[in-house]
Amino acid sequence: MASLLYATFMLIAFLSSSAVCFAFPGFNFGWGGTGGGSGSGGGGDGAFGGSQGYTGLFPEFYSFSCPQANDIVMSVLQRVIAKEPRMAASLLRLHFHDCFVQGCDASVLLDDSVMFASEKNSVPNSNSIRGFEVIDEIKSKLEEACPQTVSCADILALAARGSTVLSGGPNWELPLGRRDSRQASLTDSNNNLPPPNSTIQILITLFRRQGLDEVDLVSLSGAHTIGMARCTAFKQRLYNQDGNDQPDSTLERTYYNDLKTVCPKTGGDNNISPLDFDSPARFDNIYFKLIMGGKGLLTSDQVLLAGNVEGTMFLVKAFAEDDALFFDQFARSMVKMGNINPLTGYNGEVRNNCRVAN
């Protein structure tokens, strides 16, 4: 009898937490609100798409409150990406730049306010991150369909997954239920996001700070299978990699000559070059094959192999040889990155406008 009662209670608890959590965000029987510090991410395929380090997010979060949420995201993405394939890359990157700064809380979307300086003006973001208008369009469609329900942080996560899928990459079950911050951090944006000229040690340290390991570092760097970088992000490699006026010796020679035409020694800082010149709009494992041939665009790409860290070298080779292995690990690591320090329960808010706190 007691166990039957308990089972019934758990069933009600589960249904209630899905159905009611948008209206009563605290009513989820301890499954939310315990997000933990940075490093709480977890991969794997638990009962709720969850993880070793369960964060309170779960894929069914909008099943009752906004079942069409993902369809709305996908319909906007389909149109926008068909028109401009690069937008898939820009949206994928936006989720990364969100999650590494205060966790996945849509802080990256906030404009300047009297309370804080926008992350949009940090060194890694300024004149670089894009896609805000697409997020705005998705948000306004979601507000029409399901008012005050879907957070901007979840929109970023859904857009990152959808952009990956529409570029030919893997799909995955996506834990949801993130809430939006009321604050941004320009300082953390400058300090937590890795610079393009990072050594392998810097990359490992900055990922570890987020609870991500070397496997996550290498697989997530595979996002550079799509999209572009500005000359300013790789100029140092072409003209003065180590302070001796010489190019990076790990840069393949013909590729080096091609890059110099896009990125002259003086000027041209905003000229762009594909991160994967072989298939810049296709999500595949060619990024890793290019690194194997000395044709990674950024220092941070090439050091995954050239940095002489056994683990990352091994993974670059493994992913270059086996695209299914890369896809599977990328999906796992995206879930893990998406679980970094989310606001859940009564923490944070669901913004009405992704650019301003309510």
Ligand code: HEM
């Ligand atoms: C490992 C450390 C990383 C470094 C140092 C790095 C750095 C960069 C830089 C410098 C650019 C070019 C920006 C510009 O020139 O305007 C870029 C572009 C990009 N990054 Fe990363 N990134 C890293 C990891 C990641 C991760 C983890 C993701 C996503 C999971 C990601 C996704 C992208 C995408 C898709 C683009 C192309 C964006 C576009 O075309 O608009 N990056 N990254």
Ligand SMILES: *[C@@H]1O[C@H](CO)[C@@H](O)[C@H](O)[C@H]1NC(C)=O
């Ligand atoms: C990376 O670039 C920054 C800014 O140009 C510079 O201060 C820093 O020393 C560079 N780091 C490395 C490892 O080359």
